[in-house]
Amino acid sequence: MKRSICFFSAALVLSVSAGAQQTSDPAAPPAQPAVATPSSTPPDTTTPGVSSTPAAVEQPATKPPASIDQVVDRVINREQALINFLKGSTPLVETYLQNLKGDSKYETVPAQDHYFLGRLDVSSVVERRDYLQMQESLWGGLSRPFRFRYEPLGFSWMIFADRTNFDRNHYDFQYLRREFLGNVRCLVFQVTPKPHAGKALFEGRIWVEDENYNIVRLNGTYAPDPRGAFYFHMDSWRLNVAPGYWLPAYIFSEEGDLGPGMKKGNLSFRAQTRLWGYDLAKNRREEEFTEVKVDAAKDESAAAQDASPLAAERQWEKLAEDNVLDRLQAAGLLAPPGDVDKVLQTVVNNILITNNIEFPWTVRARVMLTTPLETFSVYNTIVISRGLIDTLPDEASLAAILAHELAHIVLGQNRGEKFAFSDRMLFSDESVYQNFGFRHTQEEEAAADAKAVELLNKSPYGPKLASAGLYLRQLQVRAPALPALLTAHIGNSFSNEKGQIVRLNALLNSSPQIDDNKLDQITALPLGGRIRVNPWTDRVEMLKTGQVAIVYVHDKMPFGLAPFFPRLTRYEGTTAPALNGASAQNAGASQPQN
Ligand SMILES: [Zn+2]
Numbered sequence: 001m002k003r004s005i006c007f008f009s010a011a012l013v014l015s016v017s018a019g020a021q022q023t024s025d026p027a028a029p030p031a032q033p034a035v036a037t038p039s040s041t042p043p044d045t046t047t048p049g050v051s052s053t054p055a056a057v058e059q060p061a062t063k064p065p066a067s068i069d070q071v072v073d074r075v076i077n078r079e080q081a082l083i084n085f086l087k088g089s090t091p092l093v094e095t096y097l098q099n100l101k102g103d104s105k106y107e108t109v110p111a112q113d114h115y116f117l118g119r120l121d122v123s124s125v126v127e128r129r130d131y132l133q134m135q136e137s138l139w140g141g142l143s144r145p146f147r148f149r150y151e152p153l154g155f156s157w158m159i160f161a162d163r164t165n166f167d168r169n170h171y172d173f174q175y176l177r178r179e180f181l182g183n184v185r186c187l188v189f190q191v192t193p194k195p196h197a198g199k200a201l202f203e204g205r206i207w208v209e210d211e212n213y214n215i216v217r218l219n220g221t222y223a224p225d226p227r228g229a230f231y232f233h234m235d236s237w238r239l240n241v242a243p244g245y246w247l248p249a250y251i252f253s254e255e256g257d258l259g260p261g262m263k264k265g266n267l268s269f270r271a272q273t274r275l276w277g278y279d280l281a282k283n284r285r286e287e288e289f290t291e292v293k294v295d296a297a298k299d300e301s302a303a304a305q306d307a308s309p310l311a312a313e314r315q316w317e318k319l320a321e322d323n324v325l326d327r328l329q330a331a332g333l334l335a336p337p338g339d340v341d342k343v344l345q346t347v348v349n350n351i352l353i354t355n356n357i358e359f360p361w362t363v364r365a366r367v368m369l370t371t372p373l374e375t376f377s378v379y380n381t382i383v384i385s386r387g388l389i390d391t392l393p394d395e396a397s398l399a400a401i402l403a404h405e406l407a408h409i410v411l412g413q414n415r416g417e418k419f420a421f422s423d424r425m426l427f428s429d430e431s432v433y434q435n436f437g438f439r440h441t442q443e444e445e446a447a448a449d450a451k452a453v454e455l456l457n458k459s460p461y462g463p464k465l466a467s468a469g470l471y472l473r474q475l476q477v478r479a480p481a482l483p484a485l486l487t488a489h490i491g492n493s494f495s496n497e498k499g500q501i502v503r504l505n506a507l508l509n510s511s512p513q514i515d516d517n518k519l520d521q522i523t524a525l526p527l528g529g530r531i532r533v534n535p536w537t538d539r540v541e542m543l544k545t546g547q548v549a550i551v552y553v554h555d556k557m558p559f560g561l562a563p564f565f566p567r568l569t570r571y572e573g574t575t576a577p578a579l580n581g582a583s584a585q586n587a588g589a590s591q592p593q594n
Contacts, residue, residue, distance in 0.1 A: 065213075071187065072173045074213035075206070079166050082214070085245055086122050091278045091535065092332040093120040095155040096371045096387075096485070096527070097271035098561055100256070105516050107554040108268070115372060115484035119332075119430065120275065122159070155273045158236040159248035161191065161202045161218055170197040176205070181217060182568035184240075185210050191220070199224055200231065209570075214238070214246040216568055232271075237564050240571040241278075241536035248275050249535045250564040270561040272528060276369060276535040277332035314361070320420035321379040324436065325366060331429040334383065335367040335540040340531065343542070344384065347399050348406055351459045363409060365402070367540050369533055372484065373475075376438040376491025377405040379414050386540065387485070390530045391559055393471060393522050399461040400452070400468035400507060407451035413444050433489045440492055445502070453506050468504070469511020474523035474558050476501045476508065482559060519550045524558035532566075 065071045094117045098110040162170070174190040186207040193201035204220010216238050222231040232253045238246035256268025307315060328334035344365035352363065364381040368374065371387035382405040392398045408414050418424055427435045440448065456462055472494075479486060479499045486495045494503040501508060515521055532543045550556060 068173075068175045071175075071208070071213060072168070072189070075173075075189075075208050075215065076167055078212060078214045079161060082245060082247075083122070083160060083163065086247075086278075089278050090119045090121050090280075091247075091275045092369075093118055093155075093273060093275050094371060095271055095273040096561070097155075097253075097269055098482075100268045100270065105553045106556075110478060110481040110559070113482045113484040115487070116155070117370065119277075120159070122163075155232070155234075155251060155253060155271060157222070157231070158218055158234040158251055159275065161206060161215065165198065165201065170194055170201060178210075179207065181207055182566070184216065184568040184570060186216060193223065209240075209246070209568075211570075212244065214240075214244075216240075216246050235563060237566050237568075239535060239566065240569065241534050243571050243573065247278055247535050249533075250274060250566060252561075252563045254563070272371075272561050272564070274371075274533065274535075276533050276538055279536050280330065280332050280538070316420050317379050318361075320418070321381055323419045323422060323425055324378045325381060327425045328368070328383075328432065328436070329538075331432045332538065333368055333370060333432060335369055335386075335533070335538050337366065338539050338541070340367050340389075340540045340542060341365050344382070344398075344402065347395065348382065348402055351399060351403055351406060351455050351461070354459045355455050357410065359409075363406065367531065368490075369538060369540070370489070371527060372487055372489065373494055374488040374491050375401060375405050376488070377408050377414050378438055380409055382406065382409075383491075386531045386533065387527055390527050391471075391524045392530075393525060394464075394467050396461045396464035397468040397471045399459065400456060400465060400504060403452035403456050403459075403461075404448050404504060407448040407455060408440065408444070410455070411444075411447060411451055413440060413448065414438070436490050438491055445492060449504050449506065452504060465507055466511055469507040469509075470514065470521070470523045472501050472504060472508040473511050473514055477514065478559050485559065516553050516556075519553070519556075522550075522556060526557040526560040526562050528562065528564070 065074055095115070097114045097116075099112040099114075100108040101111040103109040160166070165171075170193060172192045172194060174192070176188040176190055179186050179188050186209055189206050189208065191202055191204060191206055193203055200222045202218070202220060203223045204218060206215050206219075207217035208214065209216050218236040219234070221233045225231060232255050235252045236248060237250040239249045240246050241249075251273035253271040253273065254269070325334060329336060341364065344367075345363070348363050348365060352358070359380070361380050366381055366383050367389065368383050368385040370385050372385060373388045373391070374385040375388065376383050382402055384401065384405075388401065389398070392401065424435075456465060475486075475494065479495050479501060483495075483499065486493055486499075488494070492503075494501055496502050514523060529545060530543055531540050533540050548555075
């Protein structure tokens with residue numbers, strides 16, 4: 001009867017990769033045969049000022065642009081169309097930053113980290129509302145004379161080249177070359193502010209896809225700097241997750257001299273900014289619809305008998321569980337149910353089956369979309385953060401992390417009945433962290449750890465737990481520098497207030513020692529290497545990264561931040577996007593059939 005499916009091993013092959021970096025190096029493809037006109041595909045005719053009707057881009061178009069100047073006009077029009085399109089949207093924006101210091105083996109290692117999570121409002125100016133309190137006064141920098149204040153907003157600035165002045169009066173556009181990003185052919189332009197055109201103007205390169213002339217990547221900074229502040233260098237990527245629109249999804253920022261000769265006090269950091277939740281309003285409507293259907297189905301099946309007190313208790317708990325999960329999803333913190341959940345559930349089932357544990361319910365697993373390393377469970381659903389999945393080196397280490405939450409379920413330690421009352425869900429998205437907390441006492445944590453080790457030892461993962469121990473050991477090495485990564489916002493943190501790793505200590509203590517020089521000893525992966533989030537739907541999928549040989553110790557980048565190189569592809573669906581209820585109807589009315 002033992003059924004051990006190692007589904008995950010296929011998806012979670014130890015990818016000795018450079019984090020978010022994918023195999024497709026944009027510089028790598030050889031020069032493509034030159035084409036006389038930028039594209040034979042009809043471009044759109046959207047003009048600035050036109051309402052954000054998404055259908056506009058699908059309309060049969062006029063002649064392709066005949067000159068570079070006409071291409072630039074299209075680019076400017078498309079950027080304006082994107083700004084209009086996003087007016088009704090308040091995507092989530094997350095920035096995770098590591099200050100770096102020189103290191104003899106790894107070149108640089110984190111010295112300190114910061115985390116920001118909020119909602120971006122781009123309706124009139126670029127603004128954000130934050131989920132975490134106190135974050136505006138976070139200061140970075142390494143020594144007193146040079147203290148830097150990071151403005152969370154600064155990291156999301158580069159979702160547009162220029163929110164207000166992106167035109168020929170303010171900028172010069174110089175065509176550089178053609179280049180493929182993923183399988184999207186692009187034109188590359190150098191964009192330079194005109195003399196005396198103003199302050200804080202974009203200066204850098206833009207990549208423009210050659211069908212509709214949308215900007216798909218921006219790389220540069222803003223100049224000149226305002227007094228007493230400066231702008232970071234950023235590399236900003238957009239994804240074609242809705243027809244006709246390329247939505248800002250990833251921004252990598254880096255500053256400083258990262259070599260070993262780095263002067264003390266110099267600002268040196270890397271940061272990853274991610275955006276998602278563009279279509280949260282629509283997700284919410286779909287949920288309401290599903291809820292109605294589920295209720296109707298329930299009525300039919302339950303008609304035969306009344307609920308016993310225990311059955312009623314179970315239903316009550318399930319209600320609380322569903323309420324919490326729905327609320328987290330509506331707030332943009334939880335991915336909708338999907339394939340990654342199945343992968344996680346397979347690992348959980350492998351543990352349950354080999355331990356001969358059978359519940360009268362299904363243990364579910366879901367993915368939290370945020371970076372900090374975190375797990376928690378709500379009754380019988382285990383939640384694990386994207387950042388945590390990203391950094392785990394293999395299936396056995398994932399199993400160990402999940403086993404801790406599974407142990408809480410086995411021991412019956414998960415509570416939260418009060419959330420069965422739907423009015424308890426009535427709080428703003430930004431205050432989710434203040435209203436939800438699924439934390440256990442120290443005693444419960446210790447009991448769950450002990451139970452987890454017991455469950456793991458009887459499972460197929462028993463002989464492979466060295467990697468889980470090594471992961472925790474590596475986390476212990478980095479922990480003093482990574483308090484933000486280690487701060488759980490809903491569940492228990494992996495570390496205590498002294499920065500010591502407390503989760504699954506038995507595995508840490510029985511693991512082999514870390515040998516930095518051993519290139520095949522991969523303790524933990526960089527962030528961003530496993531899970532890809534669709535910024536429009538919030539759905540997650542496993543990344544298909546190719547294997548890149550580790551050549552240097554610093555290639556390992558445990559818990560590190562690498563630049564983004566998403567593999568760009570064109571949207572393949574046909575459904576036109578719409579933001580919010582009102583615009584959805586407008587869009588639908590004018591949508592052409594094609
Ligand atoms: Zn726990």
